[in-house]
Amino acid sequence: MIGLLTLAGCANGDFEEIRPSLVRDDIHDWVGRDAVPGKPSSFHLTDDERLLRDLAYPLIEPPYDRHRWYSIAGEYGLLESARAASFNVGDYATHLMSNKFDSSAARYNQLIDDVRNDSTRMPAFFEAAGRVVDMDRKRQKSLRYVETSPGEYRDAERRIQENNAVIGMVYTRLAQRIASYRFALERLVVATPSQQAVDAERQVDRLKTELARYRTMLPPTWMREPSLAANN
Secondary structure, eight states: OHHHHHHHHTOBOGGGOBOGGGOOTTTTTHHHHTTSSSSOOOSOOOHHHHHHHHHHHHHHSOGGGTTSTTHHHHHTTOOHHHHOOOOOTTHHHHHHTSTTSSSHHHHHHHHHHHHHHHHHHHHHHHHHHHHHHHHHHHHHHHTTTSOOOHHHHHHHHHHHHHHHHHHHHHHHHHHHHHHHHHHHHHHHHHHSOOTHHHHHHHHHHHHHHHHHHHHHOOOOTTOOOOOGGGGO
């Protein structure tokens, strides 16, 4: 525990970013391991599988846990808030309505920033997801023709399950987050009406529309997704 507190205390460097010296290549590997109960696959991650997990973490981490003194603990999967499956639609609103913010404008700005951050991160994640799903389909087909040991077959099937679970987790967390953003916006409109609510609602609606599009179809493996933030 003392080691964790020491690590967390020195985690943030300039501009509140995690110090590079504290980041390992496998920092987010737990995202896949924890996504499916049971023994994880023993196969090494491909570059795209590791990228998928790295890009997934900011989309499953609660927005209000970003850039905090304990953020590094969450990055390594040591915070219950990042790992827990439980969801309370009012948690984000409770944070937003706290005394941490000096004004109603600051609360609206934080909400808009959080929604835009998710919009900015989504294209890269789902682009990686498209490549991983494509490779897993090919891996699944190869299992019909390639002679494997029982252990290899289990590890291959398990890795496919883990990858699918990571993608499913991001879909779920984003849908929950959108509901939380809308709930928080409604609380703000009632408590402190502002013209900023129009922009906030537009951003939330846009995020919801884009998530629905990705649910329908992942990007082709040859296509690079445009940043949603570019059109704000």
